[in-house]
Amino acid sequence: MIGIFDSGIGGLTVLRTLMEKLPGYNFIYFGDIARVPYGSKSHATIVQYTLQNVDFLIQKGAKMIVMACNTASSIATEDVVKRFDMPIFDVITPAVEQVIKMSKTFKIGVIGTRATVKSGIYERKIKELKPEANVYSVPCPLLVPLVEEGWLKKPETTMIIKKYLHPLKVRQIDTLILGCTHYPLLKKIIQKKIGKRVNLIDSSVTVAGKVKGFLEKHTDVDHLLTKNGMTRFFVSDVTPQYETTSNQILKRNVHFELVNI
């Protein structure tokens, strides 16, 4: 199975795209709802939680891992790759590769959690490939709670997004990385507020393309994966509003299994 985890339900946007691109594959999803949000926690705590999550997915039979959380990807990818001997995908690298292809002016905006922005990972990775790029990063810590509350279309959400994006608008960026898997759920408002000429890079789409390409090339890994279209959902806590929002994201009824991690 392909194992996927996120701090909460944002990673379901990644799962949704993976299910579209790889129909018939088996997936196992873990949402660490009891400990969400990750983005305001310290480096050490994020590493600890990430390693526990990957461990759990492997125990449940995962043969490759998609870290569908930008915060975990920013902070803990190196630790995960060091510890576990299997293909590991983070959501940062594919988004960076995509931005290098798409941007013309190389004035690039990044929005993410406080931890992701503080890590400086997008800027570092973009500049490795394109040293002359200008990367402007803005932390948007309130967007995760707004999404988790399902406030996807409220005027207050629009106002908060406008406020967060203002410094990027002033910089006249041509490409904006949605550096958090919750943000694709706010894509329309973000596009409207940053301006329609700005390209949005959605890490849930780019990582799914990367996983698909990898499996086409590495048939040995592909053979390890069972394919009878089953998906299991594990969470570290169950509350009714999470189930509602999850059903909305996946457009189907999701049955969550509770685990104590």
Added chain:
Amino acid sequence: MIGIFDSGIGGLTVLRTLMEKLPGYNFIYFGDIARVPYGSKSHATIVQYTLQNVDFLIQKGAKMIVMACNTASSIATEDVVKRFDMPIFDVITPAVEQVIKMSKTFKIGVIGTRATVKSGIYERKIKELKPEANVYSVPCPLLVPLVEEGWLKKPETTMIIKKYLHPLKVRQIDTLILGCTHYPLLKKIIQKKIGKRVNLIDSSVTVAGKVKGFLEKHTDVDHLLTKNGMTRFFVSDVTPQYETTSNQILKRNVHFELVNI
């Protein structure tokens, strides 16, 4: 020492009032920042976290406990009282006693987290004392993240508060319980939006009064408490913005000690 805990930093409003009312007493505070917010978690998870927190405070020398978190108080007070043999104060009971004294029309509003409101505890306790009371409760799940972000005076915060309070305004309540220790930090906006004729009940003030009264009567417990004006602050995670907000709340420099709970 007097042990106090909260899911995050909201409980510092309780500590601040206790320090004013009981100068010279020793306090030990635990903020469960790694696992904040509690208000969107399930019953079982809230009970588990609460028992762990109390255990920790007792290990560190607490001789009485103030549960400075409405969510924990709503859900887990009974479990805590059953498990631990020492004076335990929750923030619900003193607020209920106060509201019975203050309200004239007994049209009472309660705002709190989703878990607190869902527990129905304020309504149940008010009606035990005053069966004819009308209690209207509204969950305000975004206020905790807004406070933890320090967005105490932003127009978006005001708009969100106005939206949350609207159903209570329509009911013409005469008393409003701030059923979350984060909310006293938004008291001015709340007062403005609900109307100046509505009495606000601040659980951080009422519980401190209750603790003081108890110690005056129970000198045997009071003798157990050391009194050299020392306070220790423990947290389950450390991030810079928490330190900033905590310093603002307590108007002094707070040194946090990190613990893995």
